[in-house]
Amino acid sequence: MKLYDTALAVNPRRVRIFLAEKGMDVPRVEVDLANLIHHGVEFTALNPMQRTPVLVLDDGSVIAESVAICRYFEELQPEPNLLGEGALGKARVEMWQRRVEFQLLLPAMNAFRHSHPGMKKREIPQIPEFAEANKPKAVEFLRFLDGELGNRTFIAGENFSIADITAFVATDFLKPARIAIPSDLIHLHDWYARVSARPSAVP
Ligand SMILES: N[C@@H](CCC(=O)N[C@@H](CS)C(=O)NCC(=O)O)C(=O)O
Numbered sequence: 001m002k003l004y005d006t007a008l009a010v011n012p013r014r015v016r017i018f019l020a021e022k023g024m025d026v027p028r029v030e031v032d033l034a035n036l037i038h039h040g041v042e043f044t045a046l047n048p049m050q051r052t053p054v055l056v057l058d059d060g061s062v063i064a065e066s067v068a069i070c071r072y073f074e075e076l077q078p079e080p081n082l083l084g085e086g087a088l089g090k091a092r093v094e095m096w097q098r099r100v101e102f103q104l105l106l107p108a109m110n111a112f113r114h115s116h117p118g119m120k121k122r123e124i125p126q127i128p129e130f131a132e133a134n135k136p137k138a139v140e141f142l143r144f145l146d147g148e149l150g151n152r153t154f155i156a157g158e159n160f161s162i163a164d165i166t167a168f169v170a171t172d173f174l175k176p177a178r179i180a181i182p183s184d185l186i187h188l189h190d191w192y193a194r195v196s197a198r199p200s201a202v203p
Helices: 010-022 041-046 066-076 086-113 128-149 162-173 186-196
Strands: 002-005 028-030 054-056 062-064
Touching: 002 010, 010 066, 010 162, 041 054, 054 066, 062 066, 086 128, 086 162, 128 186, 162 186
Parallel strands: 002 028
Antiparallel strands: 002 054, 054 062
């Protein structure tokens, strides 16, 4: 098994944190996005979407998309559970995972990709106005999340889950995206401190 990974990129980091939480170690191949290695013939054959992460199994099967890769690992090693338990638990984690992905990670990525000079060759067309339009959307969701986190320890309930992983990497990504986190979001700041204290937060 081989994980095509990018050390400085947000989505591959989700998979690295997931693996660290599981205590799993998978051989990695670093893909240099800055030098457009993912646009080359070899990588494009693996993932025509030209994105990392990508997991290649020993029989040559390919899985792209961070959450799909995480689901594969959850099946291989169910504990500790990160995708929810039982019908309701799984649905809750999925609900929050999708909310965080669409309402926080995506606006943060759009803000970055449509404003950073280094992204000009990869985000075509790059639209700086679109970057600006995404910033308040991310902040609005942070405020919503702050209200929710007043009632529980983690995003989908009392257990740490993939929704926390996505929200954590998205929150760290707000800095390069030039989105400031309002200081009055006390519950959000407390949650961030809890998650960043976990050993898995390092990769
Ligand atoms: N939905 C995909 C997104 C993957 C993605 O956007 N990866 C970024 C790195 S964070 C990438 O490979 N970007 C290359 C590019 O934009 O050219 C996932 O969750 O895996």
